[in-house]
Amino acid sequence: MSQARNLIDETGKRIDGRGFDELRNVKITVGPVKNADGSAFIEFGKNKILAAVYGPREVHPKHMALPDRCVLRCRYHMSPFSTDTRKNPAPSRREVEISKVMREALEPALMLQDYPRAAIDVYVEVLQSDGGSRCAGITAASVALADAGISMHDLVASCAAGKVDNKIVLDINDEEDKEGQADMPVAYMPRLEQVTLLQLDGRLAPEQFNECLDKAIGGCKMVYEIQKQALMQKYFGNETELKEETQ
Amino acid sequence: MSSSKRSTIIVEHLRKQQMWDALSRGKRLDGRDFSETRQLVIETDIIKKANGSARVKLGDTEVIAGVKVETGEPFEGLENKGALILSAEVLPTASPYIEPGPPDEEVVELARVVDRGVRESEMIDLEKLVLVPGKIVYTIFVDCSILNADGNLFDATSYATVAALLTAKLPIFEMQDQKVVDSGNTQPMPVTSMPVSITAARIGDHVLIDPSAEEEACMDSRITITTTDEGFCATQKGHTGSFMPDQIKKAAEAATIKGKEVRARLKELLVNNG
């Protein structure tokens, strides 16, 4: 892959001014969609993504229901105005694949056996895209699932790492994704220490694979803290301790 | 994909009775008067990747419209005009009754009615959007995503569309060696008027402006009337019931008065936008 320009300058700063181990700004708002059972809005760099959860609810058509567990359905979709050139609103092959890996990234966290014969629908809508929209989408979806009160083993946090100018860096943005050498999106359940999504796009040297994976997991842990904070803030405000009732 | 899913809200009889009782006292369930609209919030330029964008909240109904400008061939028969293409999607996030998939007839109607308002008012001077007459013109896409649906998608989508178009920055394309080149500069959209739709629902003998989802589930019929400063430009009667001529005339009067108020809000955007 030929590079038109340097993505890392002499002082070790990336094109958006970040260091190698720095996340972009991440902000999560819990519960913005009134009609949904659970929802979250995430701004992850320039990504603006809405996730909404409906369920557990009845499965239609009925034959899709499973006798012993809940069906999880996911849709990842990009709005036509979310990209540089207008995106056709019909689902692309890329969106179909991301919907699938997203579902498989979330499913290990959910206690689906608690809701036999029901369905949970997760809708992720990218309103403005930047690099790492699937990671941001998974992160938001996981918060929306918790907001919906679905039983979960852990939250799923997601972040990518990648290779830019031969360096392994955290949280690849749009330019780095397009012009860099590799992108590795990872989703992770920090408490259980389990990876639930792993993809790699690009070339890494043998010793760089582990470095990249570890860096992405480190990013997931940072994202996890932001998720937890957003949920605590929504449900308990600034109180962290439950004060006992005084009689 | 066909599905046995119930696609409409069944309003409880208790709730209907409450609504009728309230209406007979001249009030609506959410406390509004018949001609009162819900709170309207308009934000613009929220999607940096679009040439223009707006988020509109009308009560709990929430719509984002994004404008994307490209070049392409003109429509047949309209060789000397730019092309305007408007689409709408009610996202599955918007309500428990929506399923993902291609737009159903109600959403197609929604997009067409909003489109008609913009087109018939000649809001955008499309003749100014021609690069090579008969061959290459500007193509303006307006895509509307409904994020949360709580009734009156028509007006919320109409306001989002107009707000996004008003504040859009039109990239200036040039022809160099028979190729289209983006000059890197922008100019305001060639706007000539401001269409604003006002929708009313009839429940029994009562005509209510800006119906909520619950009111729409109880309504007999619906009417959308679009006005500009000059007068009327588009109308659509919807739903299974009918209207008496006097009710329509009242709705038209309300559309004129309320439309002016909304237009004043939209004009503010233009001032703030420079």
Next chain:
Amino acid sequence: MHEIKRRYVIPGDKIVEGNFRPLMNVIKSGNALIATRIGIAETGRDGVKVIPLSGVYLPRVNDLVIGKIADHSSLSWEVDINSCFSAHLPAQDVFGRDFSPARDDMTKHFAIGDMITARIVAFDRTRDPMLTVQDRDLGKIPRGELLRISATRVPRLIGKRGSMIQTIEQATQTRVLIGQNGIVVVTGRSPEGVNLAVMAIRMVEDEAHTANLTQRIKGLLNVPDTPPPQERSPLSAGAPKPAEIESTIDEVEEELEVEGEK
């Protein structure tokens, strides 16, 4: 009286370590007890549980629910009970064993859109909830102001031994019918009283996780801060009889001891 420790949790949070029994919305992972939902974790002598603050209603046998007639076949009504499962009310439950679909007009009893109070008689992992209206004060709800709250807030709205709901009812001169599934119907003679009761219920819903809520509700309703009278006054038609309320509350009490209200 043993001591109960409480704290706010979200899924994945470690509540405590040690030899405790996981009760509700808690899993054991090694020696740690982990929350699986957002809510208030309670660690007591008998185990650890999380009282959830969000989530849809999951049916339980014997729950008193308020449902909406959504559809009917020739043999049963389908009832929307605000859950992931539609409930069924067999026509025989209403017409008796000699019910005949050809002769009996089901819509005369319950039409689509009608609200009913019912009890869940059967439900498990393999089948949808089955309802009955054959008990005193069950059946169609003729009037009232309808509101929906999260089912997770129902125990808080009832309060210990019904203290919260009694406070609201007495201060506003209303009757409040509460389904375990989060559907609430308020009736009263004056619209002002009903409006005030609805405001109070909304406040309970919004602030269910906070302490001293009863005091604040009393403030809203202008009630002097004295213990509510012991007897729940007679109920209007359509409301469950006192014995039922009590049984519901007992269950709730086991579930909810968020506060040491009197």
